[in-house]
Amino acid sequence: MQLIRVLFALCIVIGTAHAEAPYPSKPIVLVAAFAPGGVTDISARLVAKGLSEELGQPVVVENRAGAGGAIGATFVAKAAPDGYTLLLGTVSELTVLPVVKITPPYDTMKDFEPIARVGTVAFVLAAHPSVSANNVAELIALAKAEPGKLSFSSFGVGSQNQLLAELFMSKSGTKLLHVPYKGSAAAVTDLIGGAVQLTFDTTTVVMPLVQGGKLKALAVLSPSRSDAAPGVPTLAESGVALETVGWTGVVGPRGMPPAVVARLNAAINKVLADPSIKTEFGRRDITVGQTTPEQFRDFMQADIERWSQVVKASGIRIE
Amino acid sequence: MDVLQNLAMGFEHALTLQNLMYCAIGCVVGTLVGLLPGLGPLATISLLLPLTYSIPVNGALIMLAGIYYGAQYGDSVSAITMKIPHASSIVTCIDGYQLTLKRQTGLALFTAGISSFIGGTVAIVVLAWLTPLLGRVAFMLGPADYCMLMLFGFMCVSVVTTGSVLNGLAMCFVGVLLAQVGTDVQSGVQRFTFNLDTLYDGINLVSVALGCFGIAEITKNLDEGEERSPFNGEIHLIPSWANFKRIMPSALRGSLVGSILGVLPGGGATVAQFVSYAFEKKTSKYRREIGSGAIEGVAGPAAADEAAARTSFIPLMSIGIPENAVTALMMAAFIIKGVQPGPNMIEKNPDLFWGLVASMWIGNCFLLLLNVPLVRIWLSVFKIPYGVLFPSILFFCCIGTFSINNNLNDIFVTVAFGFVGYILMRLSLDPSPLMLGFILGPMLEENFRRAMLLSRGSFEVFVTRPISATLLALVVALTLVGVVGALRAGRRGGLAERHPPPPPDCETNTPPSAMVI
CATH class of the missing domain: 3.40.190.150 (Bordetella uptake gene, domain 1)
Structure with missing residues (x-):
């Protein structure tokens, strides 16, 4: 080159x-x-x-x-x-x-x-299958019942998806534990393993894993539903006014x-x-x-x- | 039987004339690039990725995979002949270069070649039969387990040390400290970066390896002004049966270690070469020779490295998560070709997966065919006058470092490490434990702190998780065995014999049953 x-x-x-x-x-x-x-x-x-x-x-x-x-x-x-x-x-x-x-x-x-x-590209709020919540409302209830118990993985301190999670927490009044990783692959690896329970990542990364039964998608963060994530509601629909791409x-x-x-x-x-x-x-x-x-x-x-x-x-x- | 049928299908795909050609091209390009100091598979694949746009999907993946393991092997050639390792051949360098100094380069190269072949073959068997299973296992390891795995890796420090254990430990800690440079993952705080952008992501492993080994070695040779006379002895390409018998068990052990560790997404592949070397040093019949030029010291790590390179495809193939930078690039190639990596990839594209597995084995054969006759040519490196050889090596080192990020500053970092490496060499300090510390230190720290964060500060997590508890027990047992062994040796030796430094490996006096590593 x-x-x-x-x-x-x-x-x-x-x-x-x-x-x-x-x-x-x-x-x-x-x-x-x-x-x-x-x-x-x-x-x-x-x-x-x-x-x-x-x-x-x-x-x-x-x-x-x-x-x-x-x-x-x-x-x-x-x-x-x-x-x-x-x-x-x-x-x-x-x-x-x-x-x-x-x-x-x-x-x-x-x-x-x-x-x-x-x-x-649309972001998805994804959870490990062991998390009992099946939608955002249940997740918020779960998080409020035990503040700080649920954890989310991010691409690193000060990354877009940590800020996203912060925004989610302030808008939904919940408290989640932040676990930083070096980039998306590492963050998703530990989510699949169940070491952390939640993450925000793009549909590109999350959806194949959802289809394979390794994760569940709770909401997309795009202004409208995404073709890449069929059947997944937007976060705004779920009652949290947060949209970003x-x-x-x-x-x-x-x-x-x-x-x-x-x-x-x-x-x-x-x-x-x-x-x-x-x-x-x-x-x-x-x-x-x-x-x-x-x-x-x-x-x-x-x-x-x-x-x-x-x-x-x-x-x-x-x- | 299913697997055999699938393999047959894979070979059907891989053995088309076109795909054979792509496999051959990949292996040749990979080997050649791997030979150049400092240039690894990552640089090559990223350069060639755009070229694959116009190639059919099977061919493209076969070629890229070929480059990957070709370069992996090529690296060991420059490590053995010139003591210029890349990330994957740091350990091969130790005994390989000793063999070169003993004028047994041909034997070392052949050992590396045949061991890589064995490692690759074992890994392919693993890939073919165990991918779905291992794909699940790989994701069962949490931060606590990785933390213990890295601690276990640190147990190898006394083994990779040639010379005094104290010096080895010191170098290992220097390596850990060097690895502190950069952005702290947990807090985002800058450590020792002096506000230099170049250091934000830490010091590059390639810079340290090239500097401490390659450049230091060149400087030393210039310094001593001793001419290494051109090699003109007879080359025995095929080693004697006795040698072969020594290679086999080591290569098999290495393959096993590599296959298992390669699967782990959290950096198992990097640890494989160290663990395999330690394994050899504990179990090989010729363990006392390892470190001063024994073919076992080349065979084990070379096989482990090759096996790990291939099983590192398992997380990508079974779940769709790339484990390292190279598999991330392979994933990019998948997507470019319209194949969506993910848990359903193998079911949806069986021809792709099995074609790739089959091509890996064909690539193995290519590499063997390619490299055994070429050993003669690699040896002719020593016929090049130093005046030409050294500047060109330095030139390629610069290109190699530059190619990582297209950043000129990285070259200065490499130069700085060349200087450090030279001083270490003059002080007879061995840089291998430094590399071990440099690689494992940050992984240990990251996983330890993450485990503590997730357990909310409770140390219990290390004993309640079965994997980490087992590893912890192993670490404790080995430490005890080592200490007891050293004490016994000390008592037996008495005061009079304590003047010569204690043997580097204090665990050799333990009964065979206790030699777990």
């Missing part, structure tokens, strides 16, 4: 020596702030593949994983705002991390230029020329409208849609406000 990039770079130097060409005149780097193989990486690769064809320039995915996505995001925030370095960001590094960190590495609304949201979107460094943002937004939306790309995302339960940069900005703003409130109320902060 590196070699290819060096070769590309050489080509650019030779190619652009003559004239200033319209954007994009050289390859674009799309940074994914997580390791290869994960949902972020795969989303980035799907978007990059479509964008390459759409823009007529190679779009290269670069994984810069580490520090919960902060390393990749910081890299993009500091890059030149010329539209050649972009981030396929997620809720983790764009709207959760800057809120929970005592010293945030960047301010998402000030340091990034929203371009387009890519996809959203996991999402990915493309952002660039702050200060990109409006024309470049518009060009990228149009291109990404066109890619996402492609039925084959839609199916690819659909396999991972990701719903893709069309957004303007302004809509995406408002969406992120609302997300940040929600998490800020949770952080303020719960006092969850990380260094």
